[in-house]
Amino acid sequence: MLPWLLLLICGSPSLSCVPAGIPVSDVNLETRPPGGWVMEGSKLVLICSVANATGNITYFWYRGALGSNLETRIQHSLTAEFEIMEMKNSDAEQYYCAADNGYGPILSEVVNITVRVPVSRPVLTFGDSGTQAVLGDLMELHCEALGGSPPIFYQFYHEHVILGNSSAPSGGGASFNFSLTTEHSGNYFCEASNGQGTQRSEVVTLNLTGRQPDDPLRSPPRPVLQESSYLNSPDPRQLQSVYENVNVVSGDDIYSLVYHTQQEMEPAAAQHMRTHGASKVSRVSPDIYSKARKVNIVDMDYEDPM
Structure with a gap:
C-alpha cells in the first residue's frame, strides 16, 4: 500500500489506526533466592516477565512505596533480570516491575523483600556462680549471639554431647538450666543458627567442688547438759x-x-x-x-x- 493511501485511510473519521502486534499482559515479578528473603551480603535477582507481547519490550524495576526507579532496560524477550549484587539491611523494601511495548506500561504485584542478618559468634556464660560451682546447685547456661535476625535457635553442649536446646523468637539470647552432679564437670560450648549457617562459641571449662559444711556461726553446736x-x-x-x-x-x-x-x-x-x-x-x-x-x-x- 502506498504511504499516501495509508495516511488517507488512517485519517478517515470512520477508521482508527493502532500499532500492529500484541500488547504486554500478565506482568509478574519473581526473586532469586525465592521466598522474598535474602541474607545480608548476598545477591538478589529481580526477574520481570510477561505472559504475552510482541516486539521490543521496555522493562522497569522499582523500589519502595514511592516507586524509586532502579533500572530501565529494553529487550526483545518475554523475560528480563536485574541484579543487586550485595544486599544490605537497608535494602529490605517493597519491589515491583513494569513492562511496556508501546501500548502503555503494565505493573506487576508488589513483592516484600526481607534482608536477614547471619548470626554472629555466640558467647556462653554460666550463672551467678561462674565457672566455680558447687555440687547440687542449679546451673544456668546462657548463650547469646549479639548479631543476627530472629528467630535464633540455640544448642548447648557438654563434652560434645547435646544437653538441650532453646530458641529466641524475637532475637537475643536463651538459657538452659540443670542441677549439677559429679558428671557435669568439664568443657561446655553452645551453637547459634538462624537458617543460614551455624556459629559456635568458645569452649568454657566448669570446675565443681563439694558442698561446704554449714557455717558454725549460723549453726552453733548443741551444749551438753551437765548435772548441777x-x-x-x-x-x-x-x-x-x-x-x-x-x-x-x-x-x-x-x-x-x-x-x-x-x-x-x-x-x-x-x-x-x-x-x-x-x-x-x-x-x-x-x-x-x-x-x-x-x-x-x-x-x-x-x-x-x-
Whole structure:
C-alpha cells in the first residue's frame, strides 16, 4: 500500500489506526533466592516477565512505596533480570516491575523483600556462680549471639554431647538450666543458627567442688547438759533460767545467782562460791549476769547455806 493511501485511510473519521502486534499482559515479578528473603551480603535477582507481547519490550524495576526507579532496560524477550549484587539491611523494601511495548506500561504485584542478618559468634556464660560451682546447685547456661535476625535457635553442649536446646523468637539470647552432679564437670560450648549457617562459641571449662559444711556461726553446736552441783538446783533438763538464794553478805542485801542448766561452772569457781559466798555480780555463762536487788530481810525468809 502506498504511504499516501495509508495516511488517507488512517485519517478517515470512520477508521482508527493502532500499532500492529500484541500488547504486554500478565506482568509478574519473581526473586532469586525465592521466598522474598535474602541474607545480608548476598545477591538478589529481580526477574520481570510477561505472559504475552510482541516486539521490543521496555522493562522497569522499582523500589519502595514511592516507586524509586532502579533500572530501565529494553529487550526483545518475554523475560528480563536485574541484579543487586550485595544486599544490605537497608535494602529490605517493597519491589515491583513494569513492562511496556508501546501500548502503555503494565505493573506487576508488589513483592516484600526481607534482608536477614547471619548470626554472629555466640558467647556462653554460666550463672551467678561462674565457672566455680558447687555440687547440687542449679546451673544456668546462657548463650547469646549479639548479631543476627530472629528467630535464633540455640544448642548447648557438654563434652560434645547435646544437653538441650532453646530458641529466641524475637532475637537475643536463651538459657538452659540443670542441677549439677559429679558428671557435669568439664568443657561446655553452645551453637547459634538462624537458617543460614551455624556459629559456635568458645569452649568454657566448669570446675565443681563439694558442698561446704554449714557455717558454725549460723549453726552453733548443741551444749551438753551437765548435772548441777549447786544448792536448790532445778532439774538439769530444764532450759529456763533459775534464781537461787546464795548468801547474805552484809546488812540488808540479799544476792541471787542466775545460771542456766546448760552451762557448767568450773569446780574451782564452785568451791569459791561455797567458801566465800557469791560476788555482787556472778558470771555463770558468758552472756548471763545477775544483779543485786534491795529487800527487807524482815519480810523475807531465806535459808542460810552456811
